Amino acid sequence: MIASVLILTFVTLQRLAELVIARRNTRQLLAAGGVEVGAEHYPLIVGLHSAWIVGLWLLARDEPPDLAWLAVYAVLQVLRVWVLASIGRRWTTRIIVVPGETLVRRGPYRFLSHPNYAVVVAEIAVLPLVFDMPAYAAVFTLLNASVLWIRIRAEGAALRANAAPVST
Incomplete structure (x- = not known):
């Protein structure tokens, strides 16, 4: 289906642009x-996200999209932009701690410690649901949770060690 290919193309190009x-x-x-902190688990994140998107290309490209789930995914994209705009130049796919930098507490960071991770968790679950793939969503959500457990612990330890004040 053309709609599915367009959706998957958008997500793939978005992820590639984010890597840049x-x-x-x-x-x-x-x-x-x-x-950089936690570099040893970074390949797990790259592998998981790569497998997720490649699997969607293999399994979902001919599936008709569910417009309700697609609307949910679109809302997540708005939240993603808000998160990235709020953290600005400090956003990266790696854990980088700059001594003396303050924690960001604007935008969604006023409400959550890790709003980007919350959006990613939701995206990993919701995009497969757009293509009626609940088992795929469940498997990758569980795999992502295990990787995030490692990552959030590493990030939290690094931030506590830096102990920078909070910025608004």
């Missing part, structure tokens, strides 16, 4: 004295 932004931000943060 993340790499640029990572370079800038490292140049500013940042230190």
Whole structure:
């Protein structure tokens, strides 16, 4: 179906564009004295997200999209933009801690410690549901939860060690 291919193309291009932004931000943060933490689990994240999108291309490209779930996914994209705009140049796919930097507490960061992870968790579950793939959604949600458990612990420890004040 053309609609499914368009949806998957959008998500794929979005993820690739985000990788470009993340790499640029990572370079800038490292140049500013940042230190990467938790690099050992980064390949797990890349592998999981790659498998998720490749699997969707293989299994969902001929499935008609459910417009209600697609609307939910669209709302998640608005939230994603809000998260990325709120954290700005500090957003990256890696954990980079810059000594002396303050934690962001604007936008959705006023309400959640990890709003980006919340959006990603929802996306990993919702996009397969757009294509009526609840088992796929469940499997990747559980796999993502296990990787996020590792990542959030590593990030939390790094931020506590940095102990920077909070910015608004």
